[in-house]
Amino acid sequence: MAAAAALEAVAPTGALWGLVQDFVMGQQEGPADQVAADVKSGSYTVLQVVEALGSSLENPEPRTRARGIQLLSQVLLQCHSLLLEKEVVHLILFYENRLKDHHFVIPSVLQGLRALSLCVALPPGLAVSVLKAIFQEVHVQSLPQVDRHTVYSIITNFMRTREEELKGLGADFTFGFIQVMDGEKDPRNLLVAFRIVHDLISRDYSLGPFVEELFEVTSCYFPIDFTPPPNDPHGIQREDLILSLRAVLASTPRFAEFLLPLLIEKVDSEILSAKLDSLQTLNACCAVYGQKELKDFLPSLWASIRREVFQTASERVEADGLAALHSLTACLSRSVLRADAEDLLDSFLSNILQDCRHHLCEPDMKLVWPSAKLLQAAAGASARACDHITSNVLPLLLEQFHKHSQSNQRRTILEMILGFLKLHQKWSYEDKDLLSSGDLELAVGHLYRLSFLEEDSQSCRVAALEASGALATLYPVAFSSHLVPKLAEELGRGELDLARGDEPAKCSRHLRCLQALSAISTHPSIVKETLPLLLQHLCQMNKGYMVAGTSEVIAVCQSLQRVAEKCQQDLESCWYFHQTAVPCLLALAVQASMPEKEHSVLRKVLLEDEVLAAMVSVIGTATTHLSPDLAAQSVAHIVPLFLDGNVSFLPENSFPCRFQPFQDGCSGQRRLVALLMAFVCSLPRNVEIPQLNQLMRELVELSCCPSCPSSSTAAAKCFAGLLNKLPAGQQLDEFLQLAVDKVEAGLSPGPYRSQAFTLLLWVTKALVLRYHPLSSCLTDRLMGLLGDPELGPAAADGFSLLMSDCTDVLTRAGHAEVRIMFRQRFFTDNVPALVQGFHAASQDVKPNYLKGLSHVLNRLPKPVLLPELPTLLSLLLEALSCSDCVVQLSTLSCLQPLLLEAPQVMSLHVDTLVTKFLNLSSSPSMAVRIAALQCMHALTRLPTPVLLPYKPQVIRALAKPLDDKKRLVRKEAVSARGEWFLLGSPGS
Amino acid sequence: MPTAAGSGFAMVGGGGVGGGLLENANPLIYERSGERPVTAGEEDEQVPDSIDAREIFDLIRSINDPEHPLTLEELNVVEQVRVQVSDPESTVAVAFTPTIPHCSMATLIGLSIKVKLLRSLPQRFKMDVHITPGTHASEHAVNKQLADKERVAAALENTHLLEVVNQCLSARS
Secondary structure (H helix, E strand, O other): OHHHHHHHHHOOOHHHHHHHHHHHOOOOOHHHHHHHHHHHHOOOOHHHHHHHHHHHHHOOOHHHHHHHHHHHHHHHHHHHHHOOHHHHHHHHHHHHHHOOOOOOOHHHHHHHHHHHHOOOOOOOOHHHHHHHHHHHHOOHHHOOHHHHHHHHHHHHHHHHHOHHHHHHOOHHHHHHHHHHHOOOOOHHHHHHHHHHHHHHHHOOOOOHHHHHHHHHHHHOOOOOOOOOOOOOOOOOOHHHHHHHHHHHHOOOHHHHHHHHHHHHHHHOOOOHHHHHHHHHHHHHHOOOOOHHHHHHHHHHHHHHHHHHHHHOOOHHHHHHHHHHHHHHHHHHHHOOOOOOOOOHHHHHHHHHHHHHHHHHOOOOEOOHHHHHHHHHHHHOOOHHHHHHHHHHHHHHHHHHHHHOOOHHHHHHHHHHHHHHHHHHHHOOOOOOOOOOHHHHHHHHHHHHHHOOOOHHHHHHHHHHHHHHHHHHHHOHHHHHHHHHHHHHHHHHHHHHOHHHOOOHHHHHHHHHHHHHHHHOOOOHHHHHHHHHHHHHHHHHHHOOOOOOOHHHHHHHHHHHHHHHHHHOOOHHHHHHHHHHHHHHHHHHHHHHHOOOOOOOHHHHHHOOHHHHHHHHHHHHHHHHOOOHHHHHHHHHHHHHHHHHOOOOOOOOOOOOOOOOOOOOOOHHHHHOHHHHHHHHOOOOOOOOOOOHHHHHHHHHHHHOOOOOHHHHHHHHHHHHHHHHHOOOOHHHHHHHHHHHHHHHHHHOOOOOHHHHHHHHHHHHHHHHHOOOOOHHHHHHHHHHHHHOOOOHHHHHHHHHHHHOOOOOOOOOOOOOOOOOOHHHHHHHHHHHHHHHHHHHOOOOOHHHHHHHHHHHHHHOOHHHHHHHHHHHHHHHHHHHOOOOHHHHHHHHHHHHHHHHHOHHHHHOOHHHHHHHHHHHOOOOOHHHHHHHHHHHHHHOOOOHHHHHHHHHHHHHHOOOHHHOOOHHHHHHHHHHHHHHHHOOOOOO | OOOHHHHOOOOOOOOOOOOOOOOOOOOEOOOOOOOOOOOHHHHOOOOOOOOOHHHHHHHHOOOEOOOOOOEOOOOOOOOHHHEEEEOOOOEEEEEEOOOOOOOOOHHHHHHHHHHHHHHHOOOOOEEEEEEOOOOOOOHHHHHHHHHOHHHHHHHHHOHHHHHHHHHHHOOOO
């Protein structure tokens, strides 16, 4: 009692006593936080808390002792940063001592030690002492999960802050930990324990004689077999455990002798997940292993990988097997060897070749591709491996090519050759020639012949063209000297026998020739030969030396376009192409647009919409990748050409009269505004356009002027394309005002309403894409036109244009400002108004609103649409009853993906959906019938129990379209009906 | 309920489905024909397209083989030349060729083809599915089973057979 009296004397307040009593005896939880808060605020010290606890810490009843220690531990967890070194020493001694106490007490003791392990003031030596005490006194695996977790936390904390001290323990620490985790079952604890083992290894703690034990205690979990319980609050996935165990197993070459036999055993097992995990782990190991570790296991590893790739039906096993082979080969290639050591890479690759090469000789058999893939996986690992394999395989494949004569066999062989060539290119062995010049000439000869194969060998021809392209980057000289002249001769052949007229055969040979020329333009030096050839061909046609139809001219343009694409990556080629092709095309077009009494055939052809579109895409492709300074050079020529008729930079520039596309009444010249559009709308944004003000005014004028619709549309598009790229500011506002005034004037009753509408549409699009504030105003104007009896249908279709990606102007590739979320934003801003407009509209214009809405929904990313579905669905269902085919079609194509992606929501309407889709499956429009049947097919994604009541009725109803007069409809009916049959049936 | 054995569609001994060794482990594989190109006529609303051999072939070529992860077309079990069809007379005849003469799967393959046609063709068609003459040891027995409407119907009452047939007819994932 004397002690109690003394304590009372130092106690600042009786409050602490009260709180302690409430917690220990009263079994209340609240006081612990209160005490901790008071200690933090300085009301009393930790020492005073210990004193207040006094008797409860020594109480003979273990539950009371546990409660006392629990209070102290909880306070320490919150206040460990306030402790002084001296206090820490005493507390540690106290707690270590308590580890021997009754098992009721242990959880609280561990909590206290965890708090102390976080202490900065922990003096040296105590961490080791705590761990020794735990290893000695506590049988960790008989504790509950939470307490085991506490032990791991203590170890983790010390490893983080006391690394040097723990390493002083030597291998004892490792051994102690092995005993702690041995038998651990809980996934939460395993994640921590794996982390600790990983740190032991990667931070170079001493493993001493315990390498194998450490391997055993972790590898016993391999392969991870864990399915998280449903509604698991801890969110631990199988994948988390797999990856963290893999990090341990693959962290050191010292595990290799134990791990590799285990991996081989598991790859050989029947379980798919075990195979995958083993192959992926092997893959990871190769990052740290060397030849020494792999040496003894290579034959077994190869046998297992080969078997998996040859026999598996699973693409993932195949992919992982190939990846593992790739890493193994890379690992063998990387190792530094002693001078007298054997290089395992050569023998390993020889094994692979020996097992695979004979399959390459049977291009019809199932194992041909797996063998090629294995060889390519190994060859992709290093330059040495690639060299070893390709030098063996390529001569073999060339020989096989001669032996096999069927085109599908040859295609297989060509595709394999292409694969090896691509790998070879990756290691770019330019100094060491793979093919002798004789072989090369032979190969080029074959490729030339294959480029002209008939229609039924299409795939073989495509493979040959692709192989030519790949080979041409390696051997440009061989192609310019052997192949280009042959193709030139072939192309020129038609030019002489004009008199004999147009034969389809010659035409198709020309087409093949054009395709081959673009396919081999993969090297800058080849482009310098092929581009002039193509342009010259176009000029020859223009001069009337040969008969040329629309399709022939378009084919040349497409070939030019492909060459332009190939030039885009190389700055110099890009400029060469632009500088050579663009003036030439413009000159031809200007020539063709001149008013002349006798037009040559080509001149009419060149001004056709389709041909102009093909030229637009060549000019666009040749412009987008120009550097800004070169683009500026070009723009300084081209804009004056159109505004002032300055033709001086064109290669042939003597024309019978002036070129004035904006002034002249001649419609031919106006059509060329499309080419101006292709150029100026593809320029980088920072290129300044000369005479911009005048250009924009001319464009607005032309866009609303009575000429052919295509030139006014081109002018509107060009105006919109430029507007989109202009920085915000006064100039932009002026141009906008100009356009708005023009639109408003034009929309009032009169002859130019449709032109004014087109201008409105394109300007709106330009602004919607860049989130310009005025865009909402213009969109409202457009929406107002949906009720217009004359322009309503066009306005409805306009929504399709607003939401879709253009190919010629306002494209990201052409540097337009396109905000990624513009469709979502447009949807959010405008759909409520569209829905409202629909309800308010008179019956005869309602379809316009539905159509507009369908277009918007159709183009919207489906994830954005899903949450809005409940509010829109009733409208969409109503749209299905609309008699307009376009609305029906659009609505069906909107519902179809929703059926696939939101089956739960759609289930509520199954009755309506089944009825309406079946009705539409006998629509007079074939496209609607097809779409309706596709929806019937998609309906099968709904939960089966919802569908089963309809199954007999649907199967009966779908028998009718099986006999549709159109094959494309029958095809959809077959697949829909087939799926309905499988519903709820065994095996599906 | 009739049993599989009672319906005559029991799968004969040897390598059953799944498990055991394959009867023919490295079969010759054939190229798949591409999608049928769509012609201008097919896209014209007015022109009727009659049901032709290619259309029938397209129905059956993608049926999965019960043993291999390959289609009947890739194994050359079905070929377009072995399809005879007359749209006006509403008749179809399909001959199929088992990969080996003792193939225990022949009946099952024939049944799958038959079921596929039953589900995909208008009811007016009369269909005949049989083994290419001279390519299988028990050709006649199999043909007889396939021609017997009642046996086919009974076979489809058998859950196990129906399961295997449905698997053959499911789109490859």
